[in-house]
Amino acid sequence: MIREVLSGLRRGSIGGRLTVLLATIAALLSLLSWGMVTSFAREAAGRTQDNVLAASATSIAEALRSEQGEIRLELPYSAFAMLGAIGEDRVFYRVATESETLTGYDDLVVPELPAAPGVVATDTLTYRGLTLRSATVTRRVLSGQTPVLVSVTVAQTRSGIDAITAGLSRTAALLSVAFFLLAVALGAFAAHSSLKPLNEIAQAVGRRGPADLRPVRRDAPRELEPLLTALNRLMERLGQSIRRSEEFIAEAAHRVRTPLATVRAQAEIALHSVEEESQKQTLRRVIRAVDESSRSAGQLLDHATVSFRADALSTQELDLAEIAGRVVMGLSPTAEMKDIELRLSAIPAPMRGDPLLLENALRNVLDNAVKYSPAESAIDVTLVEDGRNYRLSVCDEGRGFGNDTLAELTERFRRGSNVSNIIGSGLGLTIAEEALNAHGGRLELSPGKGGKGACVSLILSAP
Amino acid sequence: MRFLLVEDNRELAEAVVARLSLDGHAVDHAATLGEARDWLSVAEYDLMLLDVMLPDGDGRHFLSESRMRQNVPVIVLTARAQVSDRVDTLDLGADDYLTKPFDFTELEARCRAVLRRRGGLARNDIPLGRAVFAPAAGTLTLDGEVHPLRNREIRLLEVFARNPEQIFSKSQLLDRLFSQAADVSENAIEVYVGRLRRRLSGAGVQIETVRGMGYRMTAE
Numbered sequence: 001m002i003r004e005v006l007s008g009l010r011r012g013s014i015g016g017r018l019t020v021l022l023a024t025i026a027a028l029l030s031l032l033s034w035g036m037v038t039s040f041a042r043e044a045a046g047r048t049q050d051n052v053l054a055a056s057a058t059s060i061a062e063a064l065r066s067e068q069g070e071i072r073l074e075l076p077y078s079a080f081a082m083l084g085a086i087g088e089d090r091v092f093y094r095v096a097t098e099s100e101t102l103t104g105y106d107d108l109v110v111p112e113l114p115a116a117p118g119v120v121a122t123d124t125l126t127y128r129g130l131t132l133r134s135a136t137v138t139r140r141v142l143s144g145q146t147p148v149l150v151s152v153t154v155a156q157t158r159s160g161i162d163a164i165t166a167g168l169s170r171t172a173a174l175l176s177v178a179f180f181l182l183a184v185a186l187g188a189f190a191a192h193s194s195l196k197p198l199n200e201i202a203q204a205v206g207r208r209g210p211a212d213l214r215p216v217r218r219d220a221p222r223e224l225e226p227l228l229t230a231l232n233r234l235m236e237r238l239g240q241s242i243r244r245s246e247e248f249i250a251e252a253a254h255r256v257r258t259p260l261a262t263v264r265a266q267a268e269i270a271l272h273s274v275e276e277e278s279q280k281q282t283l284r285r286v287i288r289a290v291d292e293s294s295r296s297a298g299q300l301l302d303h304a305t306v307s308f309r310a311d312a313l314s315t316q317e318l319d320l321a322e323i324a325g326r327v328v329m330g331l332s333p334t335a336e337m338k339d340i341e342l343r344l345s346a347i348p349a350p351m352r353g354d355p356l357l358l359e360n361a362l363r364n365v366l367d368n369a370v371k372y373s374p375a376e377s378a379i380d381v382t383l384v385e386d387g388r389n390y391r392l393s394v395c396d397e398g399r400g401f402g403n404d405t406l407a408e409l410t411e412r413f414r415r416g417s418n419v420s421n422i423i424g425s426g427l428g429l430t431i432a433e434e435a436l437n438a439h440g441g442r443l444e445l446s447p448g449k450g451g452k453g454a455c456v457s458l459i460l461s462a463p
Numbered sequence: 464m465r466f467l468l469v470e471d472n473r474e475l476a477e478a479v480v481a482r483l484s485l486d487g488h489a490v491d492h493a494a495t496l497g498e499a500r501d502w503l504s505v506a507e508y509d510l511m512l513l514d515v516m517l518p519d520g521d522g523r524h525f526l527s528e529s530r531m532r533q534n535v536p537v538i539v540l541t542a543r544a545q546v547s548d549r550v551d552t553l554d555l556g557a558d559d560y561l562t563k564p565f566d567f568t569e570l571e572a573r574c575r576a577v578l579r580r581r582g583g584l585a586r587n588d589i590p591l592g593r594a595v596f597a598p599a600a601g602t603l604t605l606d607g608e609v610h611p612l613r614n615r616e617i618r619l620l621e622v623f624a625r626n627p628e629q630i631f632s633k634s635q636l637l638d639r640l641f642s643q644a645a646d647v648s649e650n651a652i653e654v655y656v657g658r659l660r661r662r663l664s665g666a667g668v669q670i671e672t673v674r675g676m677g678y679r680m681t682a683e
């Protein structure tokens with residue numbers, strides 16, 4: 001996830017940026033709350049210790065008595081008992097007049113006495129290498145006839161306090177981490193859900209077929225409307241320019257082919273009126289040249305269309321048998337010209353695909369069969385289910401493929417060694433293969449039945 | 464047969480008219496959709512050949528319109544060779560399409576296929592002696608018996624039947640019968656003439672060899 005976020009940041013992903021921003025805020029907040037909790041805990045614990053020390057010192061001070069002119073002290077048990085409540089800390093004390101120590105540790109000297117009797121002064125001091133917290137009170141006690149100022153200092157090490165503070169701080173830290181993680185998760189969720197409309201639009205556009213340039217109509221959040229408007233305007237312009245270039249190609253084809261058609265028709269008329277065999281030969285060559293160039297132009301155009309559609313395949317439900325029927329019907333007059341019998345046997349074969357591409361593929365294969373077969377032969381078009389595939393085969397009784405392999409014959413502009421003087425551009429099998437590959441299918445060549453003729457199979461996976 | 468050719472390119476139209484007339488068909492030519500409408504309102508046609516790009520409109524829209532006037536079969540002639548165009552044309556109700564430039568033998572074959580699908584027209588039948596030749600259906604009826612003919616036999620017989628007594632050389636017949644793209648020799652003509660002679664025996668007409676010149680059809 002982190003790597004995702006980082007790489008998202010590098011590429012400038014909005015979701016990543018939003019997540020990182022929210023996570024940073026969450027981290028700062030967690031750190032801040034941890035610091036606050038810790039310092040509050042430390043202060044609270046310190047204040048508790050101070051209060052206990054003060055109470056202890058006060059109760060000792062209250063136990064001071066003046067008896068027969070001497071200062072007496074019986075340390076109250078409770079004064080130390082309450083200190084024990086805080087922990088395993090060491091306790092030091094000193095009760096002293098200005099001039100001598102009455103009881104306790106001689107060298108436990110506080111730097112400053114409280115301003116007035118009955119007021120507690122707290123301090124932090126270093127004593128015998130230990131850090132101590134101390135509370136000091138003073139009280140005037142009669143010594144003989146003169147009142148002397150007696151100071152009572154109670155000091156305690158801080159380890160108990162520190163342990164409590166550390167414990168609280170640990171808990172606070174754990175809570176902060178939990179808060180941080182939760183905040184990051186919520187941040188990621190927030191980023192994802194606020195980007196959802198954007199993703200939905202992207203998916204809706206992505207699912208579209210190549211020719212679908214309708215405007216995107218979606219209830220987009222207000223912020224996305226300018227983007228949507230711009231997108232729709234772009235689609236419209238793109239649609240226009242595609243239409244214009246399609247119109248252009250159609251118009252160009254029209255302009256090239258119409259004069260070719262004129263030349264061909266007139267040459268053919270002339271062929272019937274001239275007598276001279278040499279003139280006839282010339283005219284036949286003219287007609288052949290026209291046929292060759294118009295075949296090439298047609299196949300090039302088809303190839304361009306097929307490549308374009310294959311690159312961005314958009315599929316629909318179709319029946320392969322129906323397509324086979326259409327193609328056979330379309331080519332039957334051509335076959336009839338050579339008295340070739342077209343026999344179709346097909347099972348219903350529902351699948352998803354681009355009917356235009358599949359029709360084109362089969363037309364090229366069947367066109368070859370008709371072209372490379374002798375007059376008065378037969379061609380079998382069969383569609384069967386073969387394991388998990390459909391196998392649509394076109395088998396003829398013609399010259400066969402010779403030694404040429406599929407890989408060679410599907411090369412662009414590649415024609416076989418068996419073509420003699422039959423017109424062609426060498427693109428038919430290239431087109432068929434591209435159309436099939438786009439559907440995850442393939443072509444297969446095999447010799448015809450009994451080794452005579454050729455079989456070309458279109459293999460497509462059945463659903 | 465009677466054709467209506469709707470084509471704005473004059474030279475091409477002339478050539479098509481000439482070629483179809485050569486085969487004994489009657490052809491009216493319209494250079495615009497307007498003219499085509501006029502022709503359709505005065506005459507009845509066996510087939511319409513329709514260019515799709517015309518000066519006064521798109522021939523494809525005219526398709527559905529002409530369908531309403533007269534149920535005449537239509538073969539679209541198109542120089543727009545795009546895959547999607549072909550599909551469009553058929554979807555719009557054309558019976559077939561042919562890409563320009565086209566081969567006349569293929570045009571003929573497609574016309575015949577369309578007419579046969581629509582059911583052949585008896586008024587185009589040609590009497591040959593005691594037999595009747597129906598080119599659209601591709602049959603020869605003799606003594607009440609209907610004999611189907613092969614395509615090349617039909618075309619050869621059509622040439623002779625529409626031009627009785629005219630002599631055709633082998634080379635002429637070859638150009639007339641076979642697509643220029645086909646790979647055939649003049650010997651093929653001898654084969655088909657031989658077959659036709661067998662089919663016609665007893666009909667009272669014959670295909671005669673004119674030495675050094677070719678063949679012609681005469682009454683026996």
Ligand SMILES: Nc1ncnc2c1ncn2[C@@H]1O[C@H](COP(=O)(O)OP(=O)(O)OP(=O)(O)O)[C@@H](O)[C@H]1O
Binds near residue numbers: 368414
């Ligand atoms: N049914 C067949 N019988 C024999 N050879 C064939 C057959 N189909 C294809 N071939 C060989 O494969 C070659 C490639 O076929 P392809 O359809 O790609 O080109 P083409 O037919 O020569 O030209 P076009 O692009 O005009 O169809 C042909 O030139 C021919 O040699």
Ligand SMILES: [Mg+2]
Binds near residue numbers: 364424
């Ligand atoms: Mg081919």
